[in-house]
Structure formats: structure tokens, C-alpha cells
Amino acid sequence: MTRLVPLCPADDVWEGAIRQAELPDGHKLALYRIDDEVYATDDTCTHGAASLSEDGCVDGGQVECSWHNGRFDIRTGTACAMPCDAPLKTWPLQIVDGQVCVALPGE
Numbered sequence: 001m002t003r004l005v006p007l008c009p010a011d012d013v014w015e016g017a018i019r020q021a022e023l024p025d026g027h028k029l030a031l032y033r034i035d036d037e038v039y040a041t042d043d044t045c046t047h048g049a050a051s052l053s054e055d056g057c058v059d060g061g062q063v064e065c066s067w068h069n070g071r072f073d074i075r076t077g078t079a080c081a082m083p084c085d086a087p088l089k090t091w092p093l094q095i096v097d098g099q100v101c102v103a104l105p106g107e
Contacts, residue, residue: 004101020053032074040091047084
């Protein structure tokens, strides 16, 4: 069973930008819009402690960490450029009543 947790209005996630969101436990996510679909990954680069929403940039379907220029596929979390070799965790999203919601395991 899953529960949907609202993160932000869908209109606040813009094409080509990165928006930070926070889970109820304080874990930070990075939200992206690509071709009118919204995606979520962990906000912290797996190579260093850089926040992708603060220090990253979107290029096509990838996010680049500005600290060391590593890249990840936004849709899958796959590391696409060194020095990043560990994938980013991705999170399942749904748009419900105009809100971006993350699907978390239920209790």
C-alpha cells in the first residue's frame, strides 16, 4: 500500500529548471519537468554533497552537477558522466488535483 504526499503545485515545476522539495522526514528531492512530465530524484549528487536543485543545471533529459560536471539521467537516475558512477534514487510521482505528489510506502 502507498500513500501520496503532496510536494508542491505542479505549475511550480518549470521546464528546464530544478525545484527542491522535502519529504515529511526532511529528505530533500529535486523535481524536474521534461516534455510536460514531472520527475523526482534525490537532491544530493551521489559523487559529492552538492545539492542538484541549488548547484545543478538541466540539459535535455539530464541534470549536471556543477561541482564536478557529473551527469545523471533525470528519468532513471542512471549516472551518465564521470566522476559520477552511482545512480541517483528516483521517486514515483503523481499529479493529483494540480499537486505534485510522491508515492511513499504506506504504514
